[in-house]
Amino acid sequence: MDALLKLRRNKGARTTKKRLGRGNGSGLGTYSGRGGNGQTARTGGNIKPGFTGGQTPLYRKMPKAKGFNNINTVRYQAVNVSDLNKFEEGTEVNGETLFKHHLVRDAKAPVKILGTGDLSKKLTIKVARVSASARQKITEAKGTITELNPKTSQEA
Numbered sequence: 031m032d033a034l035l036k037l038r039r040n041k042g043a044r045t046t047k048k049r050l051g052r053g054n055g056s057g058l059g060t061y062s063g064r065g066g067n068g069q070t071a072r073t074g075g076n077i078k079p080g081f082t083g084g085q086t087p088l089y090r091k092m093p094k095a096k097g098f099n100n101i102n103t104v105r106y107q108a109v110n111v112s113d114l115n116k117f118e119e120g121t122e123v124n125g126e127t128l129f130k131h132h133l134v135r136d137a138k139a140p141v142k143i144l145g146t147g148d149l150s151k152k153l154t155i156k157v158a159r160v161s162a163s164a165r166q167k168i169t170e171a172k173g174t175i176t177e178l179n180p181k182t183s184q185e186a
Contacts, residue, residue, distance in 0.1 A: 104158075107134040111164050112147020114155075124156040140178075149173070 050062040061071075069075040080087045113133050117123055129137035143155065145163025149171045156176045160168070168175055 104140060106140050106142035106159060107136065108142055108144050109133050109157075110144050110146040111149045111167050114143070114149055114153060115147075115151060117151065117153055119151050120153070122154040122156060128157075143168070 048058065048063075049056070050058050053059045061067075064071045069077065080089055082088070107128075109128060114123060116131050116133070117127070121127070125134065125139070125141050126137045128134045128141060134141055140158035142159040143157055143161065143164045145161050145165075145167060149167050151173075152171055153168070153173045154176075155168060155173060156178060158178050160175050160177060165175060
């Protein structure tokens with residue numbers, strides 16, 4: 031008979047129901063776990079992302095992106111004619127040799143020779159593009175020019 035008086039449930043076997051709406055002293059009063067009244071207190075009520083209570087939302091205050099990005103744009107690495115004086119007489123100048131001499135950042139990206147400065151050496155130049163003034167200065171120095179196709183970097 032003693033054993034029957036000492037019986038207890040396992041700890042955590044039963045939990046008391048949360049009693050909502052029994053005053054603020056209980057910690058579960060006022061809104062009773064339902065938040066504020068109105069749209070959010072009703073089942074199925076939701077507020078769309080970006081809704082700011084009727085004022086103009088931030089995404090409508092921001093300006094739209096203007097223009098577009100052309101996917102076919104070719105970005106050339108510019109090298110001036112005066113920079114080519116680093117090379118020895120009769121050297122073949124291309125993207126790889128310019129990269130080795132730290133005149134361009136990428137050996138495989140297309141290069142355009144611009145006409146700033148003077149050239150005093152005869153060079154063989156193989157790049158994607160050459161400006162008209164640079165072409166004139168290179169031919170005056172008895173150099174040769176081969177323009178490559180910038181998309182494939184092969185001779186045109």
